[in-house]
Amino acid sequence: MAFRIPNTAKTWFKHIKSKQGSNTGFELDFDIHYFCLMAGLHTQRKEDLTASETTEIVQYFPSDYKKDRHLIIALFLKKELEQLGVSLKERKLLNNQLKILISTTSATRLSDQGMRELNKYANGGFRVLQEHFLEPPRTLENFLITFNKLFTKSEP
Incomplete structure (x- = not known):
């Protein structure tokens, strides 16, 4: 499963994308x-979008992000565990949820479910940015x- 962004995100961010040969975005x-x-x-905002409302960008962490993956x-x-109400002390429930979200082979x-949930946060975050x-x-x-102000203004 791939990392996906809302179809409208590329257009929204178009002014801060690097032009070929420049390093300005x-x-x-x-x-x-x-x-x-x-x-x-x-x-903690998630938004579920259909595949037709999103664009696949890559199926792996790009090299620039590999060290931080x-x-x-x-x-x-x-x-995600907080949102599900899973405490780190509830070992059995924690392990069950991690088995659902993680895959050692991808x-x-x-896992596919983990990627779906991760992409929901990215979709929700895009809406947050549009509103902010x-x-x-x-x-x-x-x-x-402005992005920094979003994080330092207050806790969620």
Whole structure:
């Protein structure tokens, strides 16, 4: 299963995508997924979209994110287990949920169900960003400043 973003996300982020040969914006579509995912996890917002409402971007962690994949997965698992009401002290329930969300054979180490849930957070995070920004971001610098304010303004 692949990392997916809402179809409208590429258009919304188009001004801060790097132009070929420049280093002034997001170089990968996965960058869009990452920021949307972080916003969704931070606000605990999920949105279920159909496959036709989303675009597949990649089926694995790109090399720029490979070193941080365990942290990204851990953040996702922490939020998902919280949302499911699973305590780390409930070992049997915890192990059952982890078996549902994790796969040792997939490139991402998440099961199909885990990827579906992760993508729901990215979808929800995209909606959070749309609501938080008055208009689509025009520069990477302004996006990052405003994005940072979203995280430091208050806890979810």
